[in-house]
Amino acid sequence: MTGQANAGRPNQLLRNLNSKIASIPMILTAVVIFFGGTLWTVFYSFTNSKLLPRLSFVGFDQYERLWAAPRWVISIQNLAVYGIFSLIFSLVIGFVLAALMDQKIRFENTFRTIFLYPFALSFIVTGLVWQWILNPEFGVQSVVRSLGWTSFSFDPLYNSDIVIYGILIAALWQGTGLVMCLMLAGLRGIDEDIWKAARVDGIPMWKTYLLIIIPMMRPVFITTLVIIASGIVRVYDLVVAQTSGGPGIASEVPAKYVYDYMFQAQNLGQGFAASTMMLITVAIIIVPWAYLEFGGRKRG
């Protein structure tokens, strides 16, 4: 397609002018916001900006302060716990559901609609519903107690040791449908002959899945992994709605730290440093993936 665009040859700049004009919004977004904005934030994270951004450099001061702050450390720990469990459970539940859906079942559409509808809901709605279900006075805990098990205790949202798992339950409810859909698409992409061959060789079904199908679905798994992971780093609305970071600071997450310092505590420098740390986290996930995905293959 590039051929005919390069066919005429008057002025370099005027060539394909309409296309360039039409691409101005994209160019501005890419260069000014995505590239420039990111650099700007990283740059200003080395200043001691408070209410307004100012250019007085303090080196790594903000980062030292950041890692000395208990709230940030808790945020990172929460993100790690939430992230690891969220990855494992999303992949396992998503894959198992997809494998079940792939058994040529009836009512497939109905089941898919049910598994996926939470994904259409916002994190705010998700957080508020689960806040209500996990309410110790009226929710699951009180229902189990009223059935006779009076010592039953399940109040994740009011117990700072396990609050992050309460958020995890809600997040899994919202997001596993998507993972299921992606996995199902992957399973449908597997050649029927593989299954036939495995059946002829007498390999049990679970073994076929574990040793043949899953290794074959590596690209799907990696893509899903990246999608889940970049969602995890961003988790914000869910926590705001479900616990507002409480009890105390037990369920704080990095994205919330950034928002609070930028727009409420008027400590921009801290906000910039924290958001730069988020950027680094994402880069650690994305760069190896992008390298694997696009590094070997020639693009375009």
Added chain:
Amino acid sequence: MADTTALNARLAPGPQGKKPRPILAPRNIMLYGALIFAAVYYLLPLYVMVVTSLKGMPEIRLGNIFSPPVEITFEPWVKAWSTACTGLNCDGLSRGFWNSVRITIPSTIVSIAIASINGYALANWRFKGADLFFTILIVGAFIPYQVMIYPIVIVLRELGLYGSLTGLIIVHTIFGMPILTLLFRNYFASLPEELFKAARIDGAGFWMIYFKIMLPMALPIFVVAMILQITGIWNDFLFGVVFTRPEYYPMTVQLNNIVNSVQGVKEYNVNMAATILTGAVPLIVYFISGRLFVRGIAAGAVKG
């Protein structure tokens, strides 16, 4: 029973001529048992929401959250819509609903219009450097929003748009751009090249080809993009808080303010009614669009 099994075997595209299994085989019981168990887990919160919103407060205090309402009342819904309080003003969610409408409609239109033209330019009228910008755009989709929020605040403030609806529409356009551009670029690139060439030979230019040929052919992908944007923008919370003044807060923000406000007695039924009302728009879009939604999220999954 018998004919459904036969139907099942006939519909199944897989290996033919296999011995048909009885519908109550242990394998099927396990399979459907697991699926139904999962389905109940996914449906439970929706059920609890609806049931709670139809009860009166005394009943909620006495009963358990899973029991159906003894006395159905729609009062919580009316209250959630028109009189629930967020801080100072008490006009319910209706204000947030209309704000969300005023945000979602123009944002959806603007972002799709711009992204479709971008995608078209990238697919059919590539210029030098276009791929570089596109790569930055796609990589940018993975950068946490928090990193770019403050620079955008500054840009919008300089333009005098910070806090206004226009500002928020621009923000949604910016963050919707990577995925939408990708969607349209891939779609236009998949159309037969001869179409484009023929139009070129007939003397049609950039805009002519876009409006007369590409746009009419791309209607399905426009619908996918619309589903993606309507649900995404309606469900947005972060941009709503950061980029608008309280009088323009979208529905999600207002919902959160109503439910998590500290003053007064907690009215769980009103809260749940408000929650359903806020979730209703994307849910309706989801149930109507069905398969297209799946296609949209499969494409839009990159958005996280």
